[in-house]
Amino acid sequence: MKNDILAYFEERFGIAKKEFEGFRLYADRKGRVMLGPKGIPLDDKAISVGMQIARVGNDMKPSTNFLQLFGRHATKNSISLTKEQTHAYLMGEDVQPSGKVDATDGYVLLKYLDYPLACGLLKNKTIKNVLPKPRRMDAKHL
Amino acid sequence: MDPIIPQKFKDRYSPLVDDPEAFLQSLLTQPPKSFRANTLKASVREVKSRMESYGFSLRQVPWYPDAFISSSPEIGSTLEHFLGHIYVQELTSMLPALTVNEIQKAGLVLDACAAPGSKATQLAALMANRGALVANDLDYHRIKALKFNLERCGCLNAVITNQDLRYYPEKQEFGAILLDAPCSSEGTIRKNPSLLSRWSENDILSKAGLQRQLILKAYGLLSPGGTLVYSTCTFAPEENEGVLDFLLSKTEAKIQEVKIPGLKTSRGIEEFRGKKFSREVKKAVRVWPHQNDTDGFFLAKLVKP
Numbered sequence: 001m002k003n004d005i006l007a008y009f010e011e012r013f014g015i016a017k018k019e020f021e022g023f024r025l026y027a028d029r030k031g032r033v034m035l036g037p038k039g040i041p042l043d044d045k046a047i048s049v050g051m052q053i054a055r056v057g058n059d060m061k062p063s064t065n066f067l068q069l070f071g072r073h074a075t076k077n078s079i080s081l082t083k084e085q086t087h088a089y090l091m092g093e094d095v096q097p098s099g100k101v102d103a104t105d106g107y108v109l110l111k112y113l114d115y116p117l118a119c120g121l122l123k124n125k126t127i128k129n130v131l132p133k134p135r136r137m138d139a140k141h142l
Numbered sequence: 143m144d145p146i147i148p149q150k151f152k153d154r155y156s157p158l159v160d161d162p163e164a165f166l167q168s169l170l171t172q173p174p175k176s177f178r179a180n181t182l183k184a185s186v187r188e189v190k191s192r193m194e195s196y197g198f199s200l201r202q203v204p205w206y207p208d209a210f211i212s213s214s215p216e217i218g219s220t221l222e223h224f225l226g227h228i229y230v231q232e233l234t235s236m237l238p239a240l241t242v243n244e245i246q247k248a249g250l251v252l253d254a255c256a257a258p259g260s261k262a263t264q265l266a267a268l269m270a271n272r273g274a275l276v277a278n279d280l281d282y283h284r285i286k287a288l289k290f291n292l293e294r295c296g297c298l299n300a301v302i303t304n305q306d307l308r309y310y311p312e313k314q315e316f317g318a319i320l321l322d323a324p325c326s327s328e329g330t331i332r333k334n335p336s337l338l339s340r341w342s343e344n345d346i347l348s349k350a351g352l353q354r355q356l357i358l359k360a361y362g363l364l365s366p367g368g369t370l371v372y373s374t375c376t377f378a379p380e381e382n383e384g385v386l387d388f389l390l391s392k393t394e395a396k397i398q399e400v401k402i403p404g405l406k407t408s409r410g411i412e413e414f415r416g417k418k419f420s421r422e423v424k425k426a427v428r429v430w431p432h433q434n435d436t437d438g439f440f441l442a443k444l445v446k447p
Contacts, residue, residue: 022272023298035298036298036299036300036301037273037274037298037299037300037301039274040274040301041250041274041276041301041314042276042301042303042311042313042314045303045305045311046301046302046303047285047302047303047304048285048289048300048301048302049300049301049302050297050298050299050300050301051292051293051296051297051298052293063293065226065293065294065296068183068225068226068296069182069183069296069298086221090224112221115221115225117224117225134290135224135294137219137223137224138219139219139220139221139224140216140219140220141196141216141219141220141221142220142221
């Protein structure tokens with residue numbers, strides 16, 4: 001599962017495996033994949049390691065936190081949002097992309113002003129909102 | 143309506159301060175809003191320019207170029223907050239992580255009371271995500287916020303534990319430890335004036351007892367040559383110099399001078415209500431709220447020979 005996720009990031013977003021050098025992948029029984037330090041101190045006491053980068057279930061879903069950190073290495077399947085679309089997405093709403101979309105259905109990297117913003121799910125020309133509830137906000141300043 | 147400052151509180155602290163009137167007056171006003179650029183995800187220059195584009199007037203903190211004071215309280219409603227490019231944090235709370243000696247060489251670092259993560263995320267940034275940072279907290283409910291903030295800030299080198307520090311497993315030594323101890327929080331009265339209505343000297347004494355156990359344990363977890371930064375956000379000497387004095391009497395710990403150019407500070411207090419502390423405690427740093435328009439804070443850097 002852990003190796004599959006790196007292959008998926010490369011295939012779907014063009015994020016090369018070398019970007020993860022220096023870190024190690026961890027997986028738990030709930031299908032969560034984490035990127036963390038190479039050695040875990042107090043491994044039997046650790047209740048969380050590094051950052052969750054994906055969840056593997058019926059599909060592989062990259063986390064927003066992961067895409068914010070590594071999204072600048074992405075070369076494909078990204079969609080740029082306008083200010084209004086960004087506000088709506090951060091509020092938890094689905095968004096209709098404007099103009100020509102250069103991405104295939106599936107998880108996409110959403111960008112705003114060239115910043116890797118979040119993970120979205122492109123389906124039937126709509127960007128479905130997959131932002132975790134605690135991450136949603138009413139961004140007054142964009 | 144101004145909060146009422148108990149007479150006992152005034153009597154206790156007025157003799158310790160250079161300017162008692164300014165000190166008491168400062169407690170009646172809110173400190174300014176501040177934030178830190180998270181260098182794991184953005185550059186300081188980029189953050190500054192983006193935040194200024196919203197019309198916020200920013201003042202770079204003279205003793206910490208990553209930090210800014212903002213004219214607007216709305217820094218938490220910005221794109222930068224969502225992106226994890228900034229962390230809203232009180233200025234004095236940024237001091238402990240800055241005090242650690244050569245943090246990138248420390249290897250394994252422990253933030254002993256880490257939730258909700260302001261210091262832990264700063265430590266990870268100063269470590270540039272290298273080595274490993276153990277962020278521990280006793281309170282399971284606060285771990286959720288700690289994890290959320292570490293992930294939002296892109297901290298990859300962090301490991302979270304949920305242990306009572308007093309019984310922390312001793313199988314690993316740490317090159318640096320931050321012990322931002324649970325305290326009576328008098329230094330945050332400006333933000334939380336309701337603390338004054340609950341204020342009591344009994345609370346101070348009970349916190350001091352816990353802090354003594356915590357500092358002794360934390361010192362024991364330190365590798366030789368390692369740094370232990372002890373801090374509180376309170377004024378009470380029993381919770382500050384008294385705790386250092388206790389550690390010095392039990393161990394070979396040495397206090398090192400802390401220099402923070404650009405920040406007005408006072409030295410540690412050698413005597414309080416007839417109790418004399420080791421003269422070494424003078425090397426500790428007190429930040430009174432009126433000195434820099436911040437919260438009140440106490441900080442000491444200890445090294446294990």
